[in-house]
Amino acid sequence: MLEQFLNALPMALIIIGAFWMLLLSRSTHFTLDKLNFIAVSFVLLSVLLQFVLFNNESSKFLFEDLFGNTFILDKFSKIFDLMFSIGTILTLLINRDYFKSRTYFNGEYFALLLFSVFGMMMLAHAYELVSLFIALEIASLSIYTLVGYHKTKNISSEAMLKYMILGSLTGAFFVLGIALVYGAVGSTNLVEIRDFIATKDSNELRLLILGMSFMGVSILFKMGAVPLHSWLLDVYHGAPYPITMFMASTFKIAVFAVAIRLLITLVDISNIWMEVLQMITIMTLLGGSWLAISQNYVKRMLAGSSIVHTGYLLIGISSIGLGSELAASSVMFYLIAYFLSAVGAFGILSFIASRSSKQMKFDDFKGFAQHRPYLALAMSIFMLSLAGFPSTIGFLGKFYIFTSAIESKQIFLAALGILTAFISVYYYFKLIAMMYFYESEEIEQKLPLDSSTVLIFVMAFSVVWGGIGTSLIPFVPGADGLIDIARDATKSVG
């Protein structure tokens, strides 16, 4: 029993932290900075525990005698836990200055963020559809609130309303899907669903397939795949920078964690959806590129480009569905790659936003390299990685995705992916060109060395290290080590 408590502790710490923050938020003793510190220490403690428990495989399910097969404890979910908690720590620390510069932040912000992380962790562990839905809603509801956190700003409220209404609508699809699946299988547990698929012939699977398709709609909406993407640009634009960063990096990963797990469970019948999925992928890649090209704001460009990255990931997802063995790990690797680069890019935007009230169009970046040479360098590294330039981790991510696509005979998708990668060079390099190719009147400013800048440079270094690094530094996985971890993790799902 004690063992079981230990396994639950990383998640429990987060939820305890969330309630604790809720209590502290009304207190006048604590400044925002102190609250931030407390929140970080809760997540950090959880991260340390996760590291300790990483190789502990004493039990397969959490509280098996109590919950049954509801929450699985495999490597896959543990990796995602780590990514969520590290993403949260980065969000909290990199945006410290941003919190201080805006008056509308208060203590509840941290509580909501932790609730959302708790939801995501539960999502990664969930092995049963109802708890999966609850986890998804815990994560989403906190994020709806966070998006509209700037109450007096119109676009922020608009974004929240848009996201919440559309999100709840597709959430209803998810519930309907669960109901249909339950009607077919008589259980919502993934183990039993898999057994059901294995034993029944295709005539009896119709209801299950219909249910799963409804669930797929909801998942595709959360990913921002193209026919369901209309919320994404406005929401990313309307949300405060820290939230955009959190959504683009951390929450996106959580949705893909669900998608990978469901698809691997359903791999025997996943062929049915693949043609539809491929069409959606094509639309996502092209539509996302179109949106990203036509933006004037850097934030909106990054939002549009995040749709394109969803497209790349969907290539990998359909490779999983077609039975490519490497695909799941390449999707995971791509998620890590995108996570690192997106967190860095949004981090720099938030750093700039905390020091000025600029709207940050492309034109506002003219001459940025002159007065902030180091940040401009870091930003260029993130842009290169997002564009998939070699010697960054983004290139290896694309490398794995495209090779797995070729492996599963989706030559057309691989070629289209490479074409959109070419298009993406335009909008990412546009920012680099703005930063470097124009003169600025401002003089070079001294770079403050605090948590946010240090972390941004750590991210920039790891983006490069993930692209070229070997196992030179012990305990720090390089390009080779990361894909090993990802393969290890995806093996544990099947």
Added chain:
Amino acid sequence: MMIDNILTNIIFLPLVTATLLGLLRSNIFLLKVGAIISSFLTFVLSIVVLYSFDSDGGMQFLKDLSWIQNAGISYVIGVDALSLVLLLLVNFLMPILYIYMYHEQRKGYWYNMMLLQTGVSGAIVSLDLILFYLFWETMLLPIFVMIGKYGNGHRQFNSMKILLMTVLGSMSMLFSILYIGYVHFETFGVWSFYLEDLAKINFQAKTSIILVSGFLLAFAIKIPLLGFHTWMAPAYGSAPTPAVVIMSSIMAKLGIYGIWRFGYGLFETTLNFYAPTIMTLALMGLLYYAIRAITEPNLRRMFAYSSASHLSLIALGIFLTNIYAWSGSLYFVVTHALASSGIFIMIGLTYKRFQSVYIGSLGGIASKAPKFSFFFAFFALSIAGLPGTGGFVGELLIIVGAFKESPVLGFFTATTVLSAMLYIFWMLQRVLFGTANNECEYKDLSYREVIMLSPLVILLLATGIFPSFFMQIFDSQLITLLDLVISNGKGL
């Protein structure tokens, strides 16, 4: 240590120097000294490579380290005659360029040049396709920054243009690379991108035709062949002199090298399928570029077209599979690189003196600045293929090769020499002679500039007068490669 990993040192010495100096936030003087020392060191090292190079030995100085094992990507480098020639060229030109830009005070300029050197020499010696792709893209970045930041005219637009067009090529190449890797995985069960492993694959005819097109698009844009050249004149016009020199003397040649190394290395027979198309494009380009060069009023753009015309000749040469054309092509790669870097440096010096590179605003230089005029005329004439300079030998061999193939082809090829004479002499007449219609003071070459230019002159003369001495470095390997290509091509 220095000698054991000699190629690695040649590649990474500039980058390491740049990184160290950057981290130490060194001042501009230290940066200059560091760059120059590193360039001289790499030059010495490449001479060592040449000295211990065995001209019958195939691939040498091989270094094979595993890098990303899961994906079969390894760090494999080595030189054979083809890459040695280009490697020597880069490391020979780099110190000269550094001396040229000695008064440059902007730090970014120097960092970019060092990064560029690493990218270029890495691309030359790498034998793993992904490694090659890495360096191939790496060398594009500094060019992009140098045109966009330090260029002139519509620099931002032109740098974006060259970036996008070249990346389009590289992306198509990337697709081919990934597919080849997969074919290797399918046949042998392991991933590998090492050229030697990949050469063992027997591609299906249809697959290989598509795969080759990916590579050829990248190289055709880099050379550039007719139809893929729209980036060239604007980029050459906007770029600062060192970038132009590298683009025309090294990067364009890397396109040729790529066809040689990867085209003939992997798909000997399939290349024949594209040979008529490319030869037609090259022939048409040869004439088209020459005509554009005649009508161009801007010196930089004029020599951009002239250089493209000559590169079309080289591209034609490597598709004529006979030994005259091949050794002529390789020889012309070197001598044209020397001559074009000379002329582009001279154009840079012209700009420094007269603030203009338009032929119309120049004139009458010969009477006031004799040394300047001598060097200018020498490089211009060696581009035109003046007998006694290396360019003549290369051009002549390719033309002989073309005649061997067919007299009609030979006739058209020979028109390059004629047209080159036309635009060069007309240009010289207008720039160097005639009345001085410029208000600037006419400063002759300083000692530094003479010292910087004389190695190029000496080498051009030496390659013109003793061609057999230089050709023995690569001839035997070239013949082996050619035999291989011809014997494989028979089956088609």
